[in-house]
Amino acid sequence: MNKKISIVVPTYNVEKYIRKCLDSLVIQDYDNYDVLVINDGSPANEQVIINEYETKYPSIIKGIKKENGGYGSVLDLAFKTSDAEYILVCDPDDYLAPNA
Numbered sequence: 001m002n003k004k005i006s007i008v009v010p011t012y013n014v015e016k017y018i019r020k021c022l023d024s025l026v027i028q029d030y031d032n033y034d035v036l037v038i039n040d041g042s043p044a045n046e047q048v049i050i051n052e053y054e055t056k057y058p059s060i061i062k063g064i065k066k067e068n069g070g071y072g073s074v075l076d077l078a079f080k081t082s083d084a085e086y087i088l089v090c091d092p093d094d095y096l097a098p099n100a
Contacts, residue, residue, distance in 0.1 A: 042068075
């Protein structure tokens with residue numbers, strides 16, 4: 001049995017990077033995971049992109065929007081929200097190989 005993994009993507013002013021990141025996360029070979037995309041009150045337009053991916057991949061992407069509180073507050077919320085046994089943080093200006 002595969003243990004569940006949550007991939008946390010903290011977002012703030014990353015509109016030009018986030019698509020490449022999310023594209024890499026929705027094609028993972030592992031089958032027991034979700035992606036928590038947490039918008040830390042960004043004034044940029046990445047929420048529109050997050051909503052798009054959440055609609056297109058509802059079983060994988062879970063978008064969360066919160067007031068700005070900084071990186072630590074995003075991680076705190078991720079640990080409180082996730083029901084996974086493991087959590088991986090993927091910064092939104094990065095991406096993962098399909099077998100990550």
